[in-house]
Amino acid sequence: MTRPRTILLLVLGAAAAFGATTLVALEGKDVAVLHTRDDTGGARRTRVWVAESDGALWVEAATPERGFYRDLLQRPEIDVEHAGRAQRMIARAEPGDAGHRRIRALLRDKYGWADRWVALLQDTSRSVAVRLDPAPPPTGSGDAGAS
Secondary structure, three states: OOHHHHHHHHHHHHHHHHHHHHHHHHHOOOEEEEEEEOOOOOEEEEEEEOEEEOOEEEEEEOOOOOHHHHHHHHOOEEEEEEOOEEEEEEEEEEOOHHHHHHHHHHHHHHHOHHHHHHHOOOOOOOOEEEEEEEOOOOOOOOOOOOO
């Protein structure tokens, strides 16, 4: 093999290994899908890591500028797919240092090496914790008293 071809193959192999490791880090463990609506009412699906604590699900907006985070600030009632089921939930942001420390600890503990790997690619120093609680059941369902 010629030297340029060998170098090209090594670079391609390294890129493939980097990509595969990143994919396993991001998708290899528990992932939830948030369904939000943007300013125009358009649907947005966002895959996020999720942790459970204090009877709630917790997710992280890596920065306050993330689209899904801006969406849920405007419309906190969202649909969440997690662990094989869909559920309507209420999102409550916990901005500030305490929320940031909380979500970082939860995700670091749960995702381990993957959290450290992703930290090489995404700065989460301004991340915001988001608590997700089940939404109350809808009221006034028109079949009250029906038999």
